[in-house]
Amino acid sequence: EPEVTQTPSHQVTQMGQEVILRCVPISNHLYFYWYRQILGQKVEFLVSFYNNEISEKSEIFDDQFSVERPDGSNFTLKIRSTKLEDSAMYFCASSGPQGYQETQYFGPGTRLLVL
Amino acid sequence: GENVEQHPSTLSVQEGDSAVIKCTYSDSASNYFPWYKQELGKRPQLIIDIRSNVGEKKDQRIAVTLNKTAKHFSLHITETQPEDSAVYFCAARVFSGNTGKLIFGQGTTLQVKP
Numbered sequence: 001e002p003e004v005t006q007t008p009s010h011q012v013t014q015m016g017q018e019v020i021l022r023c024v025p026i027s028n029h030l031y032f033y034w035y036r037q038i039l040g041q042k043v044e045f046l047v048s049f050y051n052n053e054i055s056e057k058s059e060i061f062d063d064q065f066s067v068e069r070p071d072g073s074n075f076t077l078k079i080r081s082t083k084l085e086d087s088a089m090y091f092c093a094s095s096g097p098q099g100y101q102e103t104q105y106f107g108p109g110t111r112l113l114v115l
Numbered sequence: 116g117e118n119v120e121q122h123p124s125t126l127s128v129q130e131g132d133s134a135v136i137k138c139t140y141s142d143s144a145s146n147y148f149p150w151y152k153q154e155l156g157k158r159p160q161l162i163i164d165i166r167s168n169v170g171e172k173k174d175q176r177i178a179v180t181l182n183k184t185a186k187h188f189s190l191h192i193t194e195t196q197p198e199d200s201a202v203y204f205c206a207a208r209v210f211s212g213n214t215g216k217l218i219f220g221q222g223t224t225l226q227v228k229p
Contacts, residue, residue: 048214
């Protein structure tokens, strides 16, 4: 069964550094998402992406965040200048194809620790 | 605003008993309600979902009910087993633009005692 994959599984960075989290969605999916989960808390929506553009973003997704689909398989989340409070598990999800976009399948996550 | 409330936050049952987790959503336009199971350090795994045109759905030991009028939906697990122990999240899909984001509840930690 196809799965969403993410790399790296863990990332430790210094405050102020840039990080790029990578995701490979399920191959025939058209809708892509990033969520985050601070330790012990609920999963929070960050951004959705469709047709090579952001569809919606949350208040968390400020100017320090960006997403990109650089090629036909990868979907990335960039944090330009990390803050301590960015420490969390980041999940990529995908859904689709057209007309079957409801069910979102989650990747294994990247645990980001900002020191 | 968009919100999903989930109760209880923790639930402990004996093996073989039933477990019920309840959620309430705020956005009346929500039309899709998935439930995810998350084991420690792992990804949320979809276990069952229900759409707004259906009142109940069952899959073996798991069932979900939806009351659109009251904006309530519930997860029912029967004949619980130790491997059911995990954190369970409900979610409501809020359709926006071309996509639909999931708004999650706070999670329920289910412990099934052997």
